[in-house]
Amino acid sequence: MKKVYLVYISLSGNTESFVKRLTTFLQFQSDLQVEQVHVKDLVKQDIPFYELDGPFVAFLPTYLEGGNGVDNGDVEILTNPLGDFIAYGGNVDKCLGIIGSGNRNFNNQYCLTAKQYAERFGFPVLANFELRGLQNDIERVGKKIMELV
Ligand SMILES: Cc1cc2nc3c(=O)[nH]c(=O)nc-3n(C[C@H](O)[C@H](O)[C@H](O)COP(=O)(O)O)c2cc1C
Numbered sequence: 433m434k435k436v437y438l439v440y441i442s443l444s445g446n447t448e449s450f451v452k453r454l455t456t457f458l459q460f461q462s463d464l465q466v467e468q469v470h471v472k473d474l475v476k477q478d479i480p481f482y483e484l485d486g487p488f489v490a491f492l493p494t495y496l497e498g499g500n501g502v503d504n505g506d507v508e509i510l511t512n513p514l515g516d517f518i519a520y521g522g523n524v525d526k527c528l529g530i531i532g533s534g535n536r537n538f539n540n541q542y543c544l545t546a547k548q549y550a551e552r553f554g555f556p557v558l559a560n561f562e563l564r565g566l567q568n569d570i571e572r573v574g575k576k577i578m579e580l581v
Pocket of ligand 1: 441442443444445446447448493494495496497533534535536538541542543544562563564
């Protein structure tokens with residue numbers, strides 16, 4: 433059975449809700465084995481980062497310090513541990529891509545950090561969704577993952 437990891441960080445629960453609903457979707461619609469890794473929990477429980485033994489998709493909500501995303505406002509806050517986990521050991525080579533989330537009220541900064549990770553690590557932005565995401569977002573992202581793995 434093929435396995436995919438969903439690696440995420442969630443501060444206020446939106447991304448966590450999306451990843452849980454996406455996991456249920458994938459379990460019903462595919463024969464993938466889905467494993468979730470919440471990087472915030474690793475940090476909170478003092479669990480050292482480790483190398484994954486298979487492919488993963490990363491989920492990154494956007495938390496930027498103020499600004500407008502054009503000439504300022506591109507300093508990442510709170511979500512940096514996800515980048516550290518991706519950079520750990522050979523993990524980056526197993527990353528199929530990143531899914532950004534955010535709030536459209538942030539205009540140019542909407543999902544900006546996911547784009548910055550894609551540039552920094554050299555993997556694609558696979559999709560974006562707003563806040564907790566709607567059912568059609570779950571289906572869109574789920575189908576994309578099924579195609580990739
Ligand atoms: C302090 C703060 C800064 C934020 N900055 C951005 C931003 O620059 N761009 C964006 O698209 N969303 C921004 N958001 C919205 C979050 O990305 C959005 O609420 C997301 O769903 C949070 O995910 P989480 O609940 O999994 O932590 C910000 C939210 C907060 C609280």
